[in-house]
Amino acid sequence: KxxxxxxxxxxxxxxxxxxxxxxxxxxxxxxVSWYQQTPGQGLQFLFEYFSExxxxxxxxxxxxxxxxxxxxxxxxxxxxxxxxxxxxYLCASSLGRTGGGEKLFFGxxxxxxxx
Amino acid sequence: xxxxxxxxxxLHVQEGDSTNFTCSFPSSNFYALHWYRWETAKSPEALxxxxxxxxxxxxxxxxATLNTKEGYSYLYIKGxxxxxxxxxxxxxxxxAGKSTFGxxxxxxxxx
Numbered sequence: 114k115x116x117x118x119x120x121x122x123x124x125x126x127x128x129x130x131x132x133x134x135x136x137x138x139x140x141x142x143x144x145v146s147w148y149q150q151t152p153g154q155g156l157q158f159l160f161e162y163f164s165e166x167x168x169x170x171x172x173x174x175x176x177x178x179x180x181x182x183x184x185x186x187x188x189x190x191x192x193x194x195x196x197x198x199x200x201x202y203l204c205a206s207s208l209g210r211t212g213g214g215e216k217l218f219f220g221x222x223x224x225x226x227x228x
Numbered sequence: 229x230x231x232x233x234x235x236x237x238x239l240h241v242q243e244g245d246s247t248n249f250t251c252s253f254p255s256s257n258f259y260a261l262h263w264y265r266w267e268t269a270k271s272p273e274a275l276x277x278x279x280x281x282x283x284x285x286x287x288x289x290x291x292a293t294l295n296t297k298e299g300y301s302y303l304y305i306k307g308x309x310x311x312x313x314x315x316x317x318x319x320x321x322x323x324a325g326k327s328t329f330g331x332x333x334x335x336x337x338x339x
Contacts, residue, residue: 117271146327155317155329156272157329169325169326203271211325211327212322213259213321213325217262218274221270221271
């Protein structure tokens with residue numbers, strides 16, 4: 114059974130650009146959640162999608178957005194990139210909704226560097 | 229904002245030592261408590277999920293306990309090995325469908 118796949122693994126952008134990250138969940142999983150990790154910080158919750166609908170959103174500015182497709186694949190978009198957006202972005206999938214005691218399965222992450 | 233705190237932030241032990249660390253979380257609105265292990269250059273991997281006060285889980289040399297009334301969970305590693313070196317994350321699920329991660333405890337086991 115294939116795991117959670119994130120693309121690309123590494124990305125270098127400049128300030129002001131926008132970026133789109135992709136996450137393909139484990140087959141059959143309907144929930145995809147996104148997290149940001151910066152050095153010295155834990156995983157900060159960005160948002161969760163379940164059955165193509167955003168179910169929960171973390172405390173991030175509107176420049177961070179996402180969507181989920183009918184095959185459960187999800188994309189995350191960050192517009193007008195800032196230096197502080199440099200981070201590791203992880204996605205995780207689960208059978209049921211995040212936060213309901215569901216075990217999360219994580220991808221390898223996308224390391225974004227903003228210059 | 230839910231406060232999930234892990235201590236210590238980092239830990240260095242010798243091979244063979246037993247160790248433990250703590251995850252503290254709000255005692256209200258509890259639904260579940262997760263432990264994940266995150267090795268360098270890999271993805272976080274689920275270790276345990278616990279839902280009931282007094283739950284104890286074990287996987288090999290690693291075990292965890294849960295006290296929902298006082299809001300803490302302990303993770304124990306018996307006879308630490310270098311391959312146990314990783315960051316251990318806990319995540320607290322509320323009954324409102326939110327999940328919050330702690331900042332993690334980074335364990336380094338020296339041969």
